[in-house]
Amino acid sequence: MKDKRIVLLTHCDMDGVICAVVTKAKYPNAEIKFAQPFSLVKSLQEIGKCDLLIVADLEVSEKVAKKVKSILKKYKNDGSIIVFADHHPATEKSLSDLADLSFILLYRRDKCAAQLLCETMFPNSASQHLKTLVNMAAIYERKMSPKEDEIAHFESTFLTKALQRDVWDDDFRLMIVNELASGKLPSEIPKVISRAVDTHQRFLEALEKAEKRVKKLSDGLFFVDVTDLRAPGVWGAVARKISYRNRGVVVMLCPSNTKGRYIVVARSPREFKANLTSIVVPACSAVGGDAGGHEGAVGGKIPQDAVEPFVELLKFYYKKHVGGFGNAENEMS
Numbered sequence: 001m002k003d004k005r006i007v008l009l010t011h012c013d014m015d016g017v018i019c020a021v022v023t024k025a026k027y028p029n030a031e032i033k034f035a036q037p038f039s040l041v042k043s044l045q046e047i048g049k050c051d052l053l054i055v056a057d058l059e060v061s062e063k064v065a066k067k068v069k070s071i072l073k074k075y076k077n078d079g080s081i082i083v084f085a086d087h088h089p090a091t092e093k094s095l096s097d098l099a100d101l102s103f104i105l106l107y108r109r110d111k112c113a114a115q116l117l118c119e120t121m122f123p124n125s126a127s128q129h130l131k132t133l134v135n136m137a138a139i140y141e142r143k144m145s146p147k148e149d150e151i152a153h154f155e156s157t158f159l160t161k162a163l164q165r166d167v168w169d170d171d172f173r174l175m176i177v178n179e180l181a182s183g184k185l186p187s188e189i190p191k192v193i194s195r196a197v198d199t200h201q202r203f204l205e206a207l208e209k210a211e212k213r214v215k216k217l218s219d220g221l222f223f224v225d226v227t228d229l230r231a232p233g234v235w236g237a238v239a240r241k242i243s244y245r246n247r248g249v250v251v252m253l254c255p256s257n258t259k260g261r262y263i264v265v266a267r268s269p270r271e272f273k274a275n276l277t278s279i280v281v282p283a284c285s286a287v288g289g290d291a292g293g294h295e296g297a298v299g300g301k302i303p304q305d306a307v308e309p310f311v312e313l314l315k316f317y318y319k320k321h322v323g324g325f326g327n328a329e330n331e332m333s
Contacts, residue, residue, distance in 0.1 A: 004051035006030040009043055010113075011057035012167055014160055018114040018137040019056040019085070020177040025130055026121040027052075032177055034170045037088075037292050040064060044071045052081045057113035059088030059292050065097040072101055085116045087141070089277045090292050112141035129183055136186075142270055142296055159186040161196035161203070164233040199233060206231035207238050210252070211245075220248035220272070221318045223311060227255050227262055236297070239267040249274050249322075251314055256301060264291060264310075266298040278321045283313035 008023045010016040012034040020032045035043035037059050047053065053075055060068050072082055082103035091107065098105075106116040114137035118126055126134070135152035138144035140160060146153035159176070166172065172191070179189050186192045206229065215223045224242065226235070235254045243250040247269060254263040266280040276298040284291035284300040287310045291300020302310050 002029075005049070006052040006054070007033060007047050007050045008054045008056060009033050009035055009047065009058065010055075012036065012163070012170070012173060013057070014140040014156065014163060015112045015114050015137040016057040017159070017163065017173055017176060018133050018180075019117050020173075021133055021180045022114055022117045022121060022130065023054060023056075024177060024181040025127075030054075032174060034173055036167075037061070038290070041067045041071065044068065047075075049078050050075070050080055052083070054083045054085070054117070056085040056117060057087075059086060059090045060094040060098070061090045061290075061292055062094050062097075063290065065094035068094075069098050069101060072098070072103065076101060076103065083120075085113045085120075087112055087116070087143075088292065088294065089275075090281075110143060112137045112143045114138070115143065129185075132185070133180060141294070155186045158192055158196045161199040161237075162186070162192040164237065165195045165199045165202075166233060202231055203234040203237050206234050207241055210238050211242060214242060214246065214250075217311065217315050218318060220274070220322065221315065222246050222248055222250045223314070224250060224252045225307075227253050230255060235263070235265045236267065236299070239265045240297075243267040243272075244269050248272060249276065249279065249318065251280060253302075253307065258301065260304050261289075261301045262304055262307070264289070264298070264300040264302055266293075268296045270296065274318075274322045279314065279317040283310055283317055286313050 006027045008020055008030055010019045023030050035058060040058050041064050076082055084103055085106040087109055106120055108116060114134045118130065118134045132152050135144060135149040136156035136159065139146050139153050139156050209229060210224050210226050213224050213226060217223050235252055239250045239252045249268045252265040254265055256263045264280065264284055266276050268274045268276055275295045277293060277295060280298040281291045284302050287302050287306035289300055289302030291298050293299055
């Protein structure tokens with residue numbers, strides 16, 4: 001598609017960055033734009049007319065499905081080819097709203113977005129380098145065991161930490177995309193290493209403080225309030241480490257730059273059978289917040305004055321979906 005305007009709108013995490021590398025490998029002149037799920041509508045509106053629009057690794061919640069459909073329909077009517085690649089549970093619930101758009105849909109829960117794009121763009125011809133990068137994303141999204149590709153696991157550790165340092169630094173992400181697309185691995189990029197080291201030190205300091213605040217809500221469910229601490233970019237990793245050490249679901253309440261809101265970060269160990277989208281997401285929504293993510297990792301925001309009911313709802317939904325304590329609906333009535 002030479003001389004055509006090709007745009008990729010993708011998430012700013014590991015999976016999204018690797019989606020950008022895959023897209024660049026197929027379409028070297030593609031424009032790469034990063035977004036967060038909560039900014040999807042605004043980000044889509046800002047793209048403008050293009051020949052090919054690829055949206056990757058950005059969940060479409062039921063809350064915004066109709067708005068997203070309206071925007072995509074306009075682009076399609078203007079002649080755009082639309083490709084949508086995602087794996088988030090929330091998107092599956094919104095597919096009926098998007099069904100009649102006749103766009104190219106790549107959706108599977110058992111694969112990450114980078115895998116879906118790579119398999120479509122390079123069905124039998126992906127280079128070994130590209131396969132390693134895609135495996136990094138798959139390991140990050142827990143779609144592949146680290147033991148299946150130890151090199152990818154090693155490299156993903158550096159890139160994950162480097163990307164955590166500043167979720168708003170799109171210039172850094174674009175630099176990473178170009179370096180990876182040129183054939184380098186994360187460990188061969190000096191700025192990735194320096195950021196990863198800095199983030200790891202921040203992580204260790206935050207973990208030490210957070211572990212002293214772990215509160216057990218019930219068997220397998222833990223709550224941590226760190227709203228008075230500043231450690232941007234590492235709370236997800238801290239929550240995951242605490243979840244593994246305690247062998248259960250960990251929900252952390254963290255400071256936010258949004259006035260009147262707290263950030264919610266939830267993690268669950270790989271082997272722990274708890275779907276966080278059925279526990280944390282409805283708890284956030286019920287108190288006037290919002291959240292999204294995967295079975296083992298969820299992020300969101302809640303009003304600062306809703307902490308107490310939020311905690312009670314966490315216990316309620318945890319009992320309902322994991323605890324097996326009878327009829328949870330009756331317990332709340």
